[in-house]
């Protein structure tokens with residue numbers, strides 16, 4: 001490690017290499033603090049060339065390396081290793097180009113999601129995917145996690161808005177993915193790969209025209225049940241809102257405590273419905289949404305009249321995760337997906353779990369696409385509560401899988417959920433994914449130990465499974 | 481460092497983009513989240529290392545992180561406790577210690593500060609320690625440049641009577657730096673209050689409010705100064721104490737916390753804190769009575785951290801200014817990011833202070849405004865000296881001075897003269 005640090009100092013200067021133990025520890029975790037490990041070395045590069053050199057040095061020393069953006073990930077994807085190097089992009093935050101004519105922007109990986117929208121706004125554009133962490137999460141992290149947000153119901157996830165990436169491959173080469181070249185969609189494979197297929201060093205994103213009109217409705221219901229009915233009815237009517245978000249009573253309580261968002265009193269659930277697009281269409285559809293909500297039993301409908309009121313409606317929702325800190329000493333943010341139609345059933349089951357275990361669960365979710373974010377609350381000072389909360393959190397994922405959903409909607413697998421991968425995929429599926437991973441990273445040094453339960457197949461990596469992979473045996477795939 | 485307060489941090493990182501040192505250096509250890517992590521390390525048994533102390537020292541105490549934090553982390557209290565721990569447990573190099581001692585002996589004493597202006601200049605020239613040499617020329621030179629002639633000292637009466645029907649009786653804090661270097665702001669404040677129907681009581685012999693000591697990990701000195709201020713204003717017998725310097729106002733609102741553990745004083749401190757209002761905050765609560773005359777001018781409003789972040793006063797000054805006919809308020813880009821002044825920060829962390837000053841200067845110039853409104857003397861000094869480094873000048877005035885000009889039908893020209901506040 002010491003020799004490696006010396007080499008890094010030559011590449012980056014003293015200022016870009018951290019080896020002091022106290023400093024190193026501040027990088028021990030991302031937004032998911034239950035997993036911690038102090039990195040061996042932290043480097044703060046400024047250019048793609050520097051990252052390429054760092055990766056080559058790591059390869060030569062057989063040392064694992066892990067990319068980190070802003071460290072807001074919620075699945076431990078950027079969890080460091082004591083025997084590894086953490087490559088942090090927080091100094092690579094230049095917006096290289098806002099190309100209005102071609103509706104795109106070229107940015108460095110450490111640029112925050114929101115900074116892109118802010119730079120594009122004067123031109124009448126913005127960057128559509130809007131994770132709640134948008135003011136701080138990096139675009140590199142977004143690419144790695146294929147992050148989404150409230151408005152992805154209509155506009156799609158990161159993968160729909162990234163046109164190309166310059167990456168440093170695990171071989172230490174700089175190359176471009178995407179850009180509409182014929183052949184395999186390698187960019188598609190890279191997006192959502194959680195930092196296991198290389199490090200993004202430039203990202204070309206699509207800019208979306210700011211809609212002509214935006215209308216936002218806050219509907220208050222006595223409970224989740226009725227709110228859920230409204231959601232189904234809206235989608236059933238063929239309306240595609242920009243966003244439909246729901247929060248339950250506990251989540252509302254937290255947001256109220258944090259930001260005083262002033263949601264209707266006594267609401268057991270609130271629904272935020274936002275429509276955007278051409279003025280006339282939005283107005284027309286908005287009326288229908290209002291009617292539908294009223295018919296579903298909304299006891300109060302509030303229309304945001306201007307940007308300030310709209311922002312007020314959204315602050316409550318966007319701060320909900322962090323706000324839960326106000327009503328509970330500790331909590332787990334879960335992320336799962338269920339088919340929209342299964343929502344009421346799954347929510348009832350979560351309620352039952354919560355009662356069984358004596359663990360409170362607050363619910364915040366992207367109701368439009370069935371992406372749940374149950375917040376499992378506990379007090380780590382009470383012996384056993386942490387474990388019970390963990391169990392509840394795991395059981396919620398079981399529920400999602402049982403109902404034909406997924407163990408993650410947008411926060412990724414990371415270290416936290418790798419053990420659940422076997423619940424969704426069989427050995428053959430996982431092995432096939434490993435083949436892809438090995439094609440990019442044959443030495444298994446690029447963010448190893450993430451996503452997959454146990455490393456298999458890759459060259460010398462220890463395998464629990466013996467024998468030849470069926471795809472290799474049949475000649476359909478080969479090991480690189 | 482209260483572990484409970486540390487535990488409130490959920491490590492979400494929402495505070496990072498508004499933290500000036502994170503904006504500058506992009507390092508976790510120099511972000512609020514990282515600093516709280518360092519505090520946790522200390523609470524869990526890691527001694528204060530020089531590296532750790534360095535990251536705490538580099539914190540401006542701007543409290544932008546408090547505004548940004550959705551979990552309600554009391555970083556203000558955490559850093560205050562932490563600074564005291566650093567002062568107790570960390571032994572600084574000799575030159576640094578000497579320099580700090582000099583600054584803390586000087587700043588909280590208005591009269592000494594004034595008397596030392598000349599000698600300090602000499603000391604500067606002598607180049608005793610490299611640290612001193614680096615630190616002094618910037619901010620102190622700027623103070624020299626900005627300060628009115630020594631003879632031009634304005635002496636405020638003990639009582640300024642309300643014009644027209646009396647609506648309130650208020651006390652006015654004159655402040656050390658404000659009083660010594662920007663006395664014209666204090667006279668404008670007193671006039672505006674009087675024109676709006678307030679009897680203004682200005683107690684003699686006011687001491688420093690203790691803000692600098694409090695924010696530098698010297699709680700004993702801070703408590704001593706706080707007790708004096710409390711005594712002074714108790715004697716004044718006023719319901720409200722109006723403060724026109726952001727840093728002083730935020731410190732005085734904190735007296736309740738500062739003296740919470742002192743049984744003889746806690747109740748008195750809480751009572752005093754409850755009376756403190758920033759000038760803009762107070763005028764907004766009071767509502768306008770005096771007629772406003774037009775000022776044809778475009779101003780950029782600068783958010784002083786100790787006003788915007790520490791006291792949550794953002795809307796009121798903007799509203800007061802916008803209500804002046806003819807006046808246009810424009811926003812400074814990245815207004816939530818500190819200008820780098822931060823009390824004594826530009827003395828102890830000159831590099832970072834300069835970089836932040838440069839950024840602020842560029843953003844201020846980008847507005848194209850005729851005049852910059854700044855409600856904190858430290859910010860005024862910092863921004864003007866940053867502009868001067870670029871060979872630029874902008875007139876700077878306090879909210880009070882604009883209101884004063886409008887209420888007294890003075891021309892906007894008078895405010896713009898010579899680029900001085």
Ligand SMILES: Cc1cc2nc3c(=O)[nH]c(=O)nc-3n(C[C@H](O)[C@H](O)[C@H](O)COP(=O)(O)OP(=O)(O)OC[C@H]3O[C@@H](n4cnc5c(N)ncnc54)[C@H](O)[C@@H]3O)c2cc1C
Pocket residue numbers: 030031066067068069070071072073074076077078089109130131132133136137138139140141142143144145146147148149150194195196198199200201321322410411447491492493
């Ligand atoms: C309060 C809160 C709310 C959130 N809300 C949402 C939400 O609404 N929607 C959502 O999708 N997510 C959300 N997240 C999760 C998180 O913000 C996203 O996953 C985000 O994309 C992570 O970005 P980051 O820069 O913090 O990445 P990090 O946490 O630093 O890293 C995440 C992963 O990306 C990899 N990585 C980072 N940079 C690169 C790079 N340049 N090249 C390759 N790999 C890289 C890392 O190795 C790691 O695996 C939320 C998080 C928090 C704390």
Ligand code: SF4
Pocket residue numbers: 498499500501502511512515538539540541542543544545546555
């Ligand atoms: S007080 Fe200011 S400088 Fe200090 S951590 Fe908070 S935001 Fe950063």
Ligand code: SF4
Pocket residue numbers: 322488489490491492493494495496512513516545548549550551552553
């Ligand atoms: S915003 Fe608050 S909770 Fe989040 S990291 Fe910063 S201090 Fe901690």
